[in-house]
Structure formats: structure tokens, C-alpha cells
Amino acid sequence: MGDMIRTVQVKLNVPDERCDDLHRTKDQFLYCANTTAEWAWGCQNVYSITSKQKAESALYDQLRGETELTANLVQKGIRRAIEATKSGVARLKNGENTSQPHFDAWSIVYDKRSATFHRDHVSLSTVNGRVECDYIIPDDTAGTPIGEYLLNEDYEFRMSTVQYDRPTESFYLHARMRRVERDEQEQSTTDSSDAKHRTVLGIDLNVDGSLAVTSTGAFIGNADEMNHRRREFEKTRGSMQQTGTRSAHLSIQSMNDREHRWMQDELHRASNRILDEARDHDCTHVAFENLTDIRNRMAGAKRFHAWAFRRLCQYVEYKAEMSGIEVAQVSPAYTSQRCSSCGFTHENNRRSKHQFVCQKCAYQLNADYNASKNIARKLLKSLHSGQKSSGGGAPCQCALSSGTLNLNGEFHASVNTTAEGESTDKPRLQS
Numbered sequence: 001m002g003d004m005i006r007t008v009q010v011k012l013n014v015p016d017e018r019c020d021d022l023h024r025t026k027d028q029f030l031y032c033a034n035t036t037a038e039w040a041w042g043c044q045n046v047y048s049i050t051s052k053q054k055a056e057s058a059l060y061d062q063l064r065g066e067t068e069l070t071a072n073l074v075q076k077g078i079r080r081a082i083e084a085t086k087s088g089v090a091r092l093k094n095g096e097n098t099s100q101p102h103f104d105a106w107s108i109v110y111d112k113r114s115a116t117f118h119r120d121h122v123s124l125s126t127v128n129g130r131v132e133c134d135y136i137i138p139d140d141t142a143g144t145p146i147g148e149y150l151l152n153e154d155y156e157f158r159m160s161t162v163q164y165d166r167p168t169e170s171f172y173l174h175a176r177m178r179r180v181e182r183d184e185q186e187q188s189t190t191d192s193s194d195a196k197h198r199t200v201l202g203i204d205l206n207v208d209g210s211l212a213v214t215s216t217g218a219f220i221g222n223a224d225e226m227n228h229r230r231r232e233f234e235k236t237r238g239s240m241q242q243t244g245t246r247s248a249h250l251s252i253q254s255m256n257d258r259e260h261r262w263m264q265d266e267l268h269r270a271s272n273r274i275l276d277e278a279r280d281h282d283c284t285h286v287a288f289e290n291l292t293d294i295r296n297r298m299a300g301a302k303r304f305h306a307w308a309f310r311r312l313c314q315y316v317e318y319k320a321e322m323s324g325i326e327v328a329q330v331s332p333a334y335t336s337q338r339c340s341s342c343g344f345t346h347e348n349n350r351r352s353k354h355q356f357v358c359q360k361c362a363y364q365l366n367a368d369y370n371a372s373k374n375i376a377r378k379l380l381k382s383l384h385s386g387q388k389s390s391g392g393g394a395p396c397q398c399a400l401s402s403g404t405l406n407l408n409g410e411f412h413a414s415v416n417t418t419a420e421g422e423s424t425d426k427p428r429l430q431s
């Protein structure tokens with residue numbers, strides 16, 4: 001029984017202002033493929049057949065530096081060229097006439113690391129952060145590939161491509177769908193949490209600045225915007241209540257709904273990005289600080305902040321479950337006072353709301369980013385102590401912007417993450 005794979009073409013609704021990001025991603029992706037093809041074709045006489053590993057070690061750093069692509073897309077570009085070169089070399093050996101592969105068709109390869117596939121939309125990695133595109137699904141899908149495979153939970157997304165149709169200026173996802181056997185589904189949900197490695201993504205939540213900051217240096221959501229909307233709403237509500245008419249009362253009602261919807265949309269978007277970040281870094285766990293008593297603990301926290309934080313955690317928990325990622329809460333004690341570099345903990349460490357300066361080792365970084373790394377470490381410690389220390393325990397690590405850190409403080413640079421390679425402490429701004 002071979003894998004049953006079906007390709008389904010679905011049109012994407014790309015926001016106007018993000019089309020250019022996809023075009024630039026395609027240009028840089030093809031650049032990686034063509035650079036690799038030239039390199040591989042040039043050394044086909046040296047190596048009998050070129051391997052992906054050789055190409056990656058020869059070209060990865062260079063291409064990562066020359067493009068704005070995530071690590072995963074650079075790898076996909078390299079691999080695509082190597083596959084084409086291999087079949088070219090095979091044709092040459094058969095005496096057929098062929099030449100160095102060249103890539104100019106509009107196409108980008110996406111897998112589960114560079115894209116998050118949903119049944120109604122896809123989140124794609126680009127040169128400018130992620131872009132979320134809804135599928136344009138026809139009214140009646142019964143009997144069509146979209147209905148049979150794309151919307152069918154018995155099929156899962158495999159490596160797919162995004163393509164562009166120039167005459168109609170439309171983007172399409174060519175989704176490759178593979179049928180999942182039932183026992184396979186059960187296995188993958190029980191496997192993921194145990195046996196394997198453990199990598200924790202830490203999340204620091206805030207009442208101003210960015211709503212959520214991750215231990216990988218992603219700044220997600222806009223708490224200032226939420227506060228602003230809330231204040232405007234309360235101002236309008238105050239003046240309306242003074243007029244006291246029935247129509248004023250009704251518009252308060254509808255505004256409540258509108259505000260509520262906006263807030264929920266914002267929290268959904270933030271939760272999607274937290275999960276993208278967790279998947280991009282191969283995380284098995286997401287750690288939040290414990291939200292109990294947050295209004296007394298956190299300066300400036302209002303009732304609606306506590307509501308928003310709880311709701312965000314719920315969304316993340318719900319979505320994480322489908323990806324086999326666990327969500328846990330840790331005690332917030334000292335997470336904002338501890339230096340994530342040397343461990344020195346002191347209340348004077350925090351110079352201002354958003355700047356952390358260690359009094360011992362002079363380490364400086366964004367205060368929320370520092371806290372998120374401590375939150376990741378706390379969960380890691382408790383996972384570690386919960387593990388029966390039978391020598392060959394699974395490795396435990398925190399997901400950081402350019403690699404992982406284990407409990408002994410050993411840092412491992414990672415090739416498979418989306419972040420920059422040079423510094424662990426350079427926060428990455430997302431749109």
C-alpha cells in the first residue's frame with residue numbers, strides 16, 4: 001500500500017498589501033534554487049551524485065545571508081535544485097541531451113514548518129513575516145477535489161506549493177493531501193508528548209507594548225491598541241449613558257458586540273502566531289505564567305486584561321492540542337527580575353518597564369523578552385525534575401531565537417528555526 005496523495009488546487013485570498021511579500025519570497029526562493037543548481041551542476045563530475053547534505057553545508061550560510069528567507073525556505077530551495085540536478089545527471093548518463101536546471105516558474109515550496117495549513121486558510125512564511133490567506137472555496141464542493149480531500153479530515157496536508165497565475169493575477173495553493181490511516185492518527189497523538197525531545201516556548205504577557213513576547217524573540221499583538229480601543233469605547237459609552245434614550249442604549253449594546261468581536265479576532269490572530277512560532281521551532285510545550293491574581297500582581301492590569309489573557313491562553317491551548325503541543329502555566333515569581341543570561345536575580349535588575357539590565361553581568365535586553373526566556377526555563381525545569389532520571393532521559397531545551405538552550409546552559413545553534421543566526425538576544429519584530 002503506497003501513500004495515497006492527491007493534489008488539490010485552491011485559490012488564495014491574499015491581502016492586497018501582502019502580494020508583494022509573496023512575489024519577493026518567490027524571487028528569493030528561485031534565487032536559492034538557481035544558485036544551488038549552478039553549484040551542483042558544476043561539481044557533478046567531482047561527486048558522482050550530489051547530496052542535499054553536501055549542498056546545504058556548502059551553500060546554506062551564504063544563501064541565508066543573501067536572502068531574507070526563513071531557514072526552512074532556504075533549505076527547500078536547495079533541495080528542490082538538488083532533486084532537479086539529480087534527475088538531470090541521470091538523464092545525461094542515459095545519453096540524453098540535457099543542461100543545468102534553471103528555475104523561473106512562479107512557485108514556492110511549503111511544508112509544515114514554513115506554512116500552517118488549516119481547512120479554511122493557510123499561514124505562509126514570507127520575507128516579511130507570515131501572511132494569512134483564506135481559501136476561496138466554491139459554494140458547492142460535493143464531489144470536487146476540494147470537498148473530497150481539502151475539507152476532508154481523513155486527509156492531511158503534505159509538502160505543497162504556492163503558484164501564481166499571471167493573466168488573472170491570482171495566487172493558488174497546490175495542496176498535496178495524504179490519506180491518514182486511523183491507527184496512524186492515534187499513534188501520532190500519543191507519541192508526540194513523551195518519548196521524543198522536549199522544547200519549550202516561553203510566553204510573557206503584557207498590559208502595554210506587545211501583548212505577548214516569546215522566548216524566540218517574537219513580539220506579538222498590540223496591547224496599546226487594545227487599551228486605546230477600550231478607552232475610546234468607555235468614553236463614548238459614558239457620554240451615551242448620559243443621554244439615556246432607548247436608541248443610545250441600543251448602540252451601546254451593538255458597540256459592546258463590536259468591541260467584543262474585535263478583541264476576540266485580535267486574540268485569535270495572536271494565538272495563531274504563537275502556534276506558528278511554536279511549530280517553527282519544533283516546540284513540544286508552550287509555557288505561560290500563571291494568571292491567578294494577575295490584577296494584584298501586574299501594575300496596570302485591569303479586569304479586561306485578565307479576561308484577554310485568559311482567553312488568549314484558552315485559544316492557544318485549544319489550537320495546540322490539535323498539533324500535539326502541550327500548554328502549561330508556571331509560577332510568575334521572579335521571572336521579571338532574573339537575568340536570563342547569568343541567573344542573577346534582583347529587583348534592581350529591571351531598569352525600566354521595557355529594558356532589562358543585569359546588575360551582575362551587565363546583560364541588556366528587552367525586559368519582556370528576558371521574562372519569556374525565564375518562563376520557558378521554569379517549565380523546562382519542572383519537566384526535567386518530573387522525568388524519571390534513568391540516565392537516557394529525553395533532552396530538554398528552551399526554544400530561543402537562534403537555537404536552543406538546555407538546563408546545563410549549553411547552547412545549540414539551530415538550522416531549522418526561522419530566526420537569525422548571529423545573536424540569541426536580537427528580538428525579531430513581526431508586523
Ligand SMILES: [Zn+2]
Nearest residue numbers: 339342358361
Ligand atoms: Zn546577568
